[in-house]
Amino acid sequence: MQHGTVGYVEDKEQLLKRLRRAEGQVRGIQRMVEEDVYCIDVLTQVSAATKALETVALQLLDDHLAHCVARASAEGGVVAQDVLQEASAAIARLVRS
Numbered sequence: 001m002q003h004g005t006v007g008y009v010e011d012k013e014q015l016l017k018r019l020r021r022a023e024g025q026v027r028g029i030q031r032m033v034e035e036d037v038y039c040i041d042v043l044t045q046v047s048a049a050t051k052a053l054e055t056v057a058l059q060l061l062d063d064h065l066a067h068c069v070a071r072a073s074a075e076g077g078v079v080a081q082d083v084l085q086e087a088s089a090a091i092a093r094l095v096r097s
Helices: 009-034 039-075 077-096
Strands: none
Touching: 009 039, 039 077
16 A cells, blocks of 8 residues: 555654653663663563553554554545545554553
8 A cells, every 4th residue: 555644743852752762661671671771670661661652652643543553544435445444454463562
């Protein structure tokens, strides 16, 4: 499927900021493991990093629905069906992860 402008273009800087923060958290977790930090403290940081990535994923999903799915729905037909199926599969992956 050919994709046009991405739905997150207006939120790109905010998403990049969140991703950089999550990247820093993951590096911090790596250091904690290297330094033999107490398990529960490491798990707490893993939870925080996971939450940060979930926040990014939900923002991307919201933007995708508002932009890409809405545009495809307006077109209708096979394009709308394909984009809706794609969005549904993405939601299923997020829920399973």
